[in-house]
Amino acid sequence: MTPKDTAAQNRKEQILEAAAALFAEFGYYKTTTAEVARKVGVTQPYVFHFFKSKEELYLAVLKQATDRIVHAFTITEAPPEQLPEAMGEAFFELLSNYRNEILLAMMAHATPEPAVREFTRSVFDQVYDRVKQRFENAGIPDAGRKTSIFIGHGLMCALAESIQLPKLLHWEQ
Amino acid sequence: MTPKDTAAQNRKEQILEAAAALFAEFGYYKTTTAEVARKVGVTQPYVFHFFKSKEELYLAVLKQATDRIVHAFTITEAPPEQLPEAMGEAFFELLSNYRNEILLAMMAHATPEPAVREFTRSVFDQVYDRVKQRFENAGIPDAGRKTSIFIGHGLMCALAESIQLPKLLHWEQ
DNA sequence: TTAGTTTTATTTATTAATAAATAAATAAGG
DNA sequence: CCTTATTTATTTATTAATAAATAAAACTAA
Numbered sequence: 001m002t003p004k005d006t007a008a009q010n011r012k013e014q015i016l017e018a019a020a021a022l023f024a025e026f027g028y029y030k031t032t033t034a035e036v037a038r039k040v041g042v043t044q045p046y047v048f049h050f051f052k053s054k055e056e057l058y059l060a061v062l063k064q065a066t067d068r069i070v071h072a073f074t075i076t077e078a079p080p081e082q083l084p085e086a087m088g089e090a091f092f093e094l095l096s097n098y099r100n101e102i103l104l105a106m107m108a109h110a111t112p113e114p115a116v117r118e119f120t121r122s123v124f125d126q127v128y129d130r131v132k133q134r135f136e137n138a139g140i141p142d143a144g145r146k147t148s149i150f151i152g153h154g155l156m157c158a159l160a161e162s163i164q165l166p167k168l169l170h171w172e173q
Numbered sequence: 174m175t176p177k178d179t180a181a182q183n184r185k186e187q188i189l190e191a192a193a194a195l196f197a198e199f200g201y202y203k204t205t206t207a208e209v210a211r212k213v214g215v216t217q218p219y220v221f222h223f224f225k226s227k228e229e230l231y232l233a234v235l236k237q238a239t240d241r242i243v244h245a246f247t248i249t250e251a252p253p254e255q256l257p258e259a260m261g262e263a264f265f266e267l268l269s270n271y272r273n274e275i276l277l278a279m280m281a282h283a284t285p286e287p288a289v290r291e292f293t294r295s296v297f298d299q300v301y302d303r304v305k306q307r308f309e310n311a312g313i314p315d316a317g318r319k320t321s322i323f324i325g326h327g328l329m330c331a332l333a334e335s336i337q338l339p340k341l342l343h344w345e346q
Numbered sequence: 347t348t349a350g351t352t353t354t355a356t357t358t359a360t361t362a363a364t365a366a367a368t369a370a371a372t373a374a375g376g
Numbered sequence: 377c378c379t380t381a382t383t384t385a386t387t388t389a390t391t392a393a394t395a396a397a398t399a400a401a402a403c404t405a406a
Contacts, residue, residue: 011385027285029202032361043387048363109336110283112200121336128340144343148329149322151341155332156325163282163294167301168324170317184351205395216353221397 012050014040020061024100028058028111055113062108062116065101066123068094073130080138084150087131091154095161106158127151185223187213193234197273201231201284228286235281235289238274239296241267246303253311257323260304264327268334279331300324 018039022031033054034044051057072094078086095102108120128147135143160168191212195204206227207217224230245267251259268275281293301320308316333341 030285107283110280112203152325152329155328
């Protein structure tokens with residue numbers, strides 16, 4: 001019962017979810033609006049009743065994903081020395097609960113639509129600042145560098161997932 | 174005078190170079206064979222005289238790029254304690270000398286053509302093994318984890334370049 | 347004149363997007 | 377209630393554009 005609790009609102013959420021799964025697996029260009037519609041069980045033009053273009057649909061999914069990420073990095077609490085690990089775990093949990101959306105977000109920079117690139121840029125900018133700030137507040141030395149490494153680590157996890165090369169993330173142990 | 178030194182061979186190289194630039198900037202799907210041709214100054218169907226499909230052209234560019242990367246990581250020499258830094262510098266040099274190709278290679282995993290994904294997978298697999306082996310030979314402890322971090326770092330540099338967010342790579346200093 | 351190089355002309359397929367029609371649900375009035 | 381009006385939900389039919397790929401012709405130079 002979030003914004004409105006109508007049948008149409010429900011459809012909109014279903015479309016977002018189907019789109020997340022398809023965009024994550026097949027990318028922006030190889031996902032057709034017809035496939036999204038088919039997955040939900042409606043007709044292709046009906047998708048445009050909720051989103052005025054394919055790009056707008058993609059951006060809606062992407063925003064949902066990045067909001068989750070920013071939120072998680074904002075609320076994670078831990079004793080200062082354990083903050084980076086705790087935030088890494090928070091990301092990992094997100095990845096396991098919302099795999100499609102998160103993979104989508106971590107690969108969005110490879111989608112060359114200007115609006116997508118710009119959105120992605122602003123999100124990484126924001127995430128970098130927030131994470132760095134928190135590292136600094138926790139008294140972690142060299143917070144900027146640690147933040148870069150933290151983000152690189154996230155990219156690496158997403159890569160390992162998307163090409164199915166689990167050996168890349170063997171840090172367990 | 175590599176394989177053959179004919180005019181056509183020359184054209185093939187020009188096409189590869191134009192394709193690298195366009196694929197790196199606009200990605201696989203938003204780059205048309207017509208634009209590649211126009212950049213070289215030939216007609217669109219002529220591209221198919223050298224590469225039997227757009228995918229084959231893309232894979233040829235990708236292979237050239239990944240061969241450079243694997244080669245660089247193979248030949249870099251340094252005293253054991255400086256090996257990771259030296260290899261990082263080698264990658265950075267590659268990125269500055271062959272920017273288009275290297276960015277292409279670092280984002281290829283987001284191109285959902287099965288052949289591209291599989292190729293990318295096999296290259297990262299190979300790179301991981303080779304880097305880890307060299308780290309181990311240099312007596313670096315926890316070589317597997319260090320290799321993962323090394324790759325994550327490379328992904329992060331490519332991201333920073335592609336979305337133009339230089340703050341991500343402020344480790345200089 | 348023949349092999350190598352390149353173009354013109356054309357096809358075929360795909361897909362986002364629009365417009366207009368229909369059906370189902372809800373509400374209002376007698 | 378029962379029928380008419382109105383909104384909400386959804387479909388059918390269609391367009392318009394784009395782009396990869398093929399085939400065959402033509403040019404060029406040795």
